[in-house]
Amino acid sequence: MSLSSNKRLSILPGETGRFAGILSGVILLLAVLPILTMIVMSFSGASNLDFPPSSYSLQWYRAAWHTFVSPDASDVLSLGKAMTTSLLVACLTMVLATLVAVPAAYALVRCEFRGKALALQLMSLPLVFPMVVLGLALLLVFDSLPLQMSFSRLVIAHVILALPFVVKNCTAAMLSIGSEVEEAAQMLGASPQRAILDVVVPLMKSGILAGMLLAFIVSFNEFTVTYFLYTIDVMTVPIWMYSRTVSSLDPTVFSFAVLIVLIDFVLIWALEKLVGEGGVSF
Structure with a gap:
């Protein structure tokens, strides 16, 4: 030829x-x-x-390190405190969203109930809802409550944002698990609750872990909604970085941003490894 x-x-x-x-x-x-x-x-x-x-x-990296270990007296909040807040909020978001998403995914797959289609649509609503409007709405809700909430309202808001990612991953994992595995466990003497905890949940492991990592990433990088809800004493890393650019752009922000990108890269790499080993993605 x-x-x-x-x-x-x-x-x-x-x-x-x-x-x-x-x-x-x-x-x-x-x-x-x-x-x-x-x-x-x-x-x-x-x-x-x-x-x-x-x-x-490497001057800006040296300046960034100095800012981290010896914050200026003029800074309202140090980077170390902001990083601690971000990690705590992200970890709590990851855990709470998972505790809600696992039973929700089981109910959405195994149970038939009135309004199931509506529940599925509402679960995905935070993905398409304008973040500015959502942040403003949450601010109005929290300010109307008689309780003084600073840290906890960040956690609640981040759980709302991360929940669709965890539910979608857990639901996808549930769809691959046939009901016969629960029936077999119950025939061997396990109660329905033990069958779920000892058989179904371990089989959902890849979907649960993928959802947890996504929840952490979403929470750790969230800015728009957090901007409406943070206080001067409770501030996440994205808000802290933004505060360094309001009056004049601090070049050390680029160094801090590289650190955040590295953290996200490691988390996304872990997520891809999980997906490659049988997990699910969203």
């Missing part, structure tokens, strides 16, 4: 043409370009923020 005939052959399934490959590369480049720009700027050796930098150094 001649070379010209080979060129006329159609592309086989699973193969991509040159145009598709170039288009995919351009889209990928546009997606990562802001992150690459931020990383390059974090190594700038200049005192201004010109791009590309005229020189490179």
Whole structure:
């Protein structure tokens, strides 16, 4: 067969043409370009923020480390306290969302009840609801309560945002588990509750862990809703970083942002490994 005939052959399934490959590369480049720009700027050796930098150094990383270990007296809240708040809120969000999502996923898959379709739609509502409107609505609700809530309202808001991700993953894991496994466990003497805890939940492990990681990532990086609910004493890392850019852009923010990207990268890598080993994604 001649070379010209080979060129006329159609592309086989699973193969991509040159145009598709170039288009995919351009889209990928546009997606990562802001992150690459931020990383390059974090190594700038200049005192201004010109791009590309005229020189490179680690001065902003040294300044960021100094800010972390010896915060300025003018800072209302240190980065260490903000990081502690972010980690606590993310961990509590992860645990609480999972405790709600596992029984919810079981009920949505195994049970038939009136309003099931509506429940599924409402569960996904935070994914499409405007974050600004949601943050304002939650602020009005919490301010109308007689209780003084600062830390807890951040946790509640983040659970609302993360719950759809955990429910979707747990539901997908439940769909792959046939009801015969529970019936077999009950025939062997297990109660319905023990069959769920000892058989169903372990089989949902990959979906549960994937949902937990997504809940942590969503909570740790959440800014819009948190902006309406934070207080001067309870502030997450994204809010703290934003506060460093209000009056003038602090170049150390780029160094802190690289740290956040590294944390997210590790979590996403762990999530991808989990998905590759039989987990589910959303």
